[in-house]
Amino acid sequence: xxxxxxxxxxxxxxxxxxxxxxxxxxxxxxxxxxxxxxxxxxxxxxxxxxxxxxxxxxxxxxxxxxxxxxxxxxxxxxxxxxxxxxxxxxxxxxxxxxxxxxxxxxxxxxxxxxxxxxxxxxxxxxxxxxxxxxxxxxxxxxxxxxxxxxxxxxxxxxxxxxxxxxxxxxxxxxxxxxxxxxxxxxxxxxxxxxxxxxxxxxxxxxxxxxxxxxxxxxxxxxxxxxxxxxxxxxxxxxxxxxxxxxxxxxxxxxxxxxxxxxxxxxxxxxxxxxxxxxxxxxxxxxxxxxxxxxxxxxxxxxxxxxxxxxxxxxxxxxxxxxxxxxxxxxxxxxxxxxxxxx
Numbered sequence: 001x002x003x004x005x006x007x008x009x010x011x012x013x014x015x016x017x018x019x020x021x022x023x024x025x026x027x028x029x030x031x032x033x034x035x036x037x038x039x040x041x042x043x044x045x046x047x048x049x050x051x052x053x054x055x056x057x058x059x060x061x062x063x064x065x066x067x068x069x070x071x072x073x074x075x076x077x078x079x080x081x082x083x084x085x086x087x088x089x090x091x092x093x094x095x096x097x098x099x100x101x102x103x104x105x106x107x108x109x110x111x112x113x114x115x116x117x118x119x120x121x122x123x124x125x126x127x128x129x130x131x132x133x134x135x136x137x138x139x140x141x142x143x144x145x146x147x148x149x150x151x152x153x154x155x156x157x158x159x160x161x162x163x164x165x166x167x168x169x170x171x172x173x174x175x176x177x178x179x180x181x182x183x184x185x186x187x188x189x190x191x192x193x194x195x196x197x198x199x200x201x202x203x204x205x206x207x208x209x210x211x212x213x214x215x216x217x218x219x220x221x222x223x224x225x226x227x228x229x230x231x232x233x234x235x236x237x238x239x240x241x242x243x244x245x246x247x248x249x250x251x252x253x254x255x256x257x258x259x260x261x262x263x264x265x266x267x268x269x270x271x272x273x274x275x276x277x278x279x280x281x282x283x284x285x286x287x288x289x290x291x292x293x294x295x296x297x298x299x300x301x302x303x304x305x306x307x308x309x310x311x312x313x314x315x316x317x318x319x320x321x322x323x324x325x326x327x328x329x330x331x332x333x334x335x336x337x338x339x340x341x342x
Contacts (some may be wrong), residue, residue, distance in 0.1 A: 005048040013042055013279055020310040025050050028062065035310055063096045064116055064305065067126035067138070073101045077278045078294070079127055082148060085298020086125060088163055093302065102130050108291070109139045117141060121304045127158075144308040148301045151193060151318060159318045160301045163273075164194045166324035167290040168201025169208075171272045174181040174288070174325060176209050180242040180270060186229060186254055187246025194267040198246050198274060223247045226257070233257055240333045242270040251287045252279040255330065257276050266332030276326050285329035296321050 007025070011018040016035065023031045023038035038335075043050060048262075062097055064333055066086055072079045081101070090097040092106065094183060100113040107130050115121050116138060124143050126135055129150040139145050139157055151159040175183055183206075190200040200221055206213045217231045217240050243252035251273025263269045273280045277289035300319050308314075 001303075001331045007048075008017075009046060010042050010048060013046065014038060016295045016310045017205060017312050022193060023062075024234075027040035029239035031310055032306060042085060042115075046145065063098050063115065063121040064090050064302075065100070065113065065124045065143075066123065066127060067100050067113060067116075067120040067130075070101050071104050071109065071274070072128040078118040078275060079149075082127060082297045082301075085295045086127075086148075087298075089298050090275055093306070099339045107131050107134045110134055111139065112141070116141060116143065122304045123309050125301055125305060127128055136298065139200060143321045144305060144312060146305045146308060148297050154337050156316055158304050158316050160297055160304060161318055162194070162322050162323050163320050164323075165201040165204065166293075167274065168275060169197040169205045169289075170323075171274065171290050172202050172205035172323055173209070175242045175244070175270060175272060175331060176205060176211065178270070178337040181211055181334070182214065182238075182240040183218060183242045183244055184219070184240040185246075186219045186222055186250050188223050189220040189246070191223075195246050202244055222250070224253070226253050229253050230257055233261070239263070239269065241268075241332075241336065243272065244271045245271065246274045248277040248287070251289065252283050255283050255287060264331050270331045270334070272331060280328065283330070287330045288325050288328040290323045291326045292323050309337055 005182075007018050007021045010021045020031050020035060021039050022028070024036040025043060066083065080183040082247075087097050098115050099198065100115070107116060110133065116124065119141065120142060124145040126138065126145060126147045127149065129135075129152075132154050135147070135155050135157070139155070146158040146160065147155070148160045148161065151161060172183060185199060185202050187195055187198065189196045203213055209304050216236070219229070222228050222232070224247070243254050245254055251271055255271045257271050258265060258271070265271055271287055271289050272289065272292040280287035280289040300321065304319060
């Protein structure tokens with residue numbers, strides 16, 4: 001007597017989860033069209049009896065969670081665009097998106113949102129970094145989880161990232177090719193791996209062009225606060241001819257502080273930032289910046305999460321999105337090694 005074919009047999013045959021097989025055969029969302037087709041074809045091939053259903057017969061929609069720190073969700077010009085992209089993609093897949101902001105207190109005490117503790121969601125997207133311990137607490141629930149704009153050696157999860165290192169490299173190289181040899185760095189590199197990678201890109205560009213990295217021009221532990229940057233500028237014994245800022249807020253701050261001190265941008269001093277957000281676009285002059293495709297974060301993030309839901313045991317992967325340079329009016333050609341202090 002032939003053994004009865006089960007959903008687990010189909011899952012083993014395709015190297016996907018039993019849950020993905022169930023979703024594909026029942027018409028539920030949460031699997032790609034290609035996987036749904038493969039499951040149906042394999043079911044027919046192996047002789048599994050089922051009644052095909054269309055996704056529009058679903059009575060219960062699946063839920064995807066998006067969580068982020070209070071700080072990240074307050075940065076609407078950057079993370080707000082990623083959230084909207086995720087929301088759009090989840091809706092296209094016929095699923096619900098549940099959102100919760102994680103306070104510093106909850107992050108410290110490892111308090112998970114109710115919909116995660118109760119396992120009312122089938123997948124989780126973590127936007128930016130919270131804490132490593134908190135993210136690992138989420139992952140320990142066993143719910144498929146992916147990260148957007150964050151990764152860490154102690155976190156075992158799939159990630160969607162920007163190539164921060166190469167983006168910073170291209171920005172610094174852009175200024176070097178315009179004869180700038182004394183380029184300052186401003187940013188809070190320890191704040192996140194993304195910021196630290198931008199510092200690495202700054203250093204890489206100097207090394208490739210055989211330029212010394214001058215520590216006196218590097219402010220690498222600066223939060224986005226004007227008074228700290230102001231003090232750094234005021235304490236300089238000589239003025240660099242160009243500035244690379246780790247994000248647009250710092251680029252905006254540096255640009256304004258230089259102009260307040262009588263420097264002309266870009267005629268005397270150049271400024272380059274990262275993220276290409278509202279602040280660099282509103283600055284006078286418009287600050288050149290490294291652009292990140294925020295919509296792709298959402299598209300690739302949802303795509304990767306659905307893949308992980310179908311392949312729970314496959315090795316983790318990182319998808320890196322290439323940034324691009326957006327030219328403004330803040331970069332000029334250098335005519336001297338340093339600028340006279342005002």
